[in-house]
Amino acid sequence: MITQWFPDAQPLQGLIGGMLIGLAGAIMLLGVGRIAGVSGMFARATAISRSGTPWPIAALFTLGLLVGAFAHLGAIGPVEATFPPSTSLLVAGGLIVGFGTRMGSGCTSGHGVCGMSRLSPRSLVATATFMASGMVTVAIVNALGGAW
Amino acid sequence: MLRAFIALLSGVIFGLGLAISGMMDPTRVRGFLDILGDWDPTLAFVMGGALLVMAAAWFIQRRLHTPVACDSFSLPGTRLIDGQLIGGAALFGIGWGIAGLCPGPAIASLATNFVPAAIFVAAMATGMVVHRLVTPQARA
Structure with missing residues (x-):
């Protein structure tokens, strides 16, 4: 139905990917008690921000984003992007x-x-x-x- | 060690989720924001899926005294809705609309489309540094 009205939409991939993003946020929250906010983690990882999340947590989370995208290349296929x-x-x-x-x-x-x-x-x-x-x-x- | 593993695991799952969701395609994100044109609702499904799982996590969080691997929760406590919040969000939306990229997909794209992603991420870091320089309380 959705794909009939919006031929370019990918509702299933969106939902699955979104649930993984939610799971990542859940792991950060319940594991180390912090918000998985990318802009804040990146600022901390690059030392642009000097307080808040301990540096190793911010740096590993930020590095993980690249590893996850790279894993998609290896296990699933190219990431379509224009x-x-x-x-x-x-x-x-x-x-x-x-x-x-x-x-x-x-x-x-x-x-x-x-x-x-x-x-x-x-x-x-x-x-x-x-x-x-x-x-x-x-x-x-x-x-x-x-x-x- | 456990904390490091949790942080890395969270990042890897986040990056994989971004890649699967289609949100690493700036044109698709732009399509979601293009409500007057050829609207692409995919991002709404991404948000929906993420909010569903994350809402369950908050439900569990309210029943825990401490996180699994730390002594306490370190969560934002401020409830102030001010010009910083609204002005900053408005600016972020403008940049998001111009390039079709927000911080997560931009950083993850360093692994898949290095050159354009690196240009955006370098500019983003510069914008963050500029903010720090012009905001006395952010220099701490």
Whole structure:
């Protein structure tokens, strides 16, 4: 039904992948008592942030993201991906994502997955905000003829 | 040692989940945000699956005194909804919409599409450093 209306959608892969992401968050929470938020873990692993999660936990979690994606290459197959067509989009997007996730204390994983499932009011507001601003941004880029 | 294993395991499962979910494809993520165009609902299923499992984890967490491998839970306690939170989230959404990448998929993509992922991750780290430099309380 979904695939009939939206021929490009992958609801089953999305659901399975999403449940694994939830499982990863559950392991971090119940195992070491912390939020599996990628922006915070990355900032800590790179020493951009100097407090919070112990460095080995942040570094191993961040390294694990690469190992997991690499395992997909070996065990399942290539990861389909079409990146933005220009370096300037990658640089602009990266700069704003880096600044914004630190200022807002989280991203899709920390606020979107871990915080929303905790019914944290902060995370509900943050997630609604970045979803809305992402949608407005894509609409503006498309209106300016920059769709890719 | 157990803590290190738990952190690595969590990261590996997270990365595998990202790869399976389709969220490592910036075009697919962009398709989810493109509600006025050819909308791709896949990300909603990813979120749904993740929230389902994570909600169960919070249910268990509320019944535990301590995590399995640490002495206490270290969870965000602030409930303040302020300009930092909303402004930061709004900026993050703009960057997410521009490149179709958020931090998790970008970092995982270093293993599968190194060059574009490395450009994005380097810019992201730079943005984080800039935030630290302009925010006195974040320098600690």
